[in-house]
Amino acid sequence: MEMLESSGVLRDGKSLILAYDHGLEHGPSDFDPAPRSRDPSHVFELANHDAVTALAVQKGLAEKYGDTTDANLLVKLNGTSDLWSPDDYYSPQNCSVEYAVEELGADAVGYTMYAGSDHEARMFEDFRQVQEEAHRRGVPVVMWAYPRGNGIQENPEYSGDTDPEVISYAARIALELGADMAKVKYPGGRSEMKAVVQNAAETDVVMSGGSKSSEHEFLESVESVIEAGGSGLAVGRNVFQREQPCDILDHLGEVIHREKSASEVL
């Protein structure tokens, strides 16, 4: 909590992270619904919005555009493209903590963890090094806590990677491995989110935005995260795929930082 507040990723206990690593994770087709989102300058400018507490990007964008925004920088240290077809999920590291902090000016670092994959052990070891090095430098670590892979698919107790039990487990893994914040998929409702937050204990929890949905439905899910004791949101497509991204950032600011309801702001 302390490191997250001093980095600016949390502001008075709340967080609105603008995520923009989709060019790597999903490919350029994510920019088609709002073509100007293809230009990193546009999204780095959006990140200057008052409500945004950090901008999450990969190394290359941080290197080339980092100086063009006043936003706090959360540098993702691993990632995969949508082009390869691995035997099971693994997200290789492409940037060190040292490079992120010393060369890119990262205020925080991020790491995607696929617990449940056949490569879980390797990712736990990669994460250990990231977490220890970041904390030695006083930099907080945000875990994209996304269990998926054979261990989840083959377990009859789970309905899939959005099963609320799996999401609670993801948040707990983030706590156990020393992440300061867990970014999790929405488990479907307020009571499920409350369980996720309780399982994460001292690790802050933010919801992952997901694919673009109706503004009202989306704001309602964010409202329920805040009501459940979550810290806020890390969002990409639900902002940059809209024609008026500043409008939804205004509304998200009201729901997250001022704890207003979706109905009050729309």
Ligand code: FBP
């Ligand atoms: P969205 O709000 O667009 O869902 O972005 C959040 C995010 O975690 C991104 O940081 C990342 O690129 C993407 O979702 C990964 O999603 P998935 O692995 O489920 O395709």
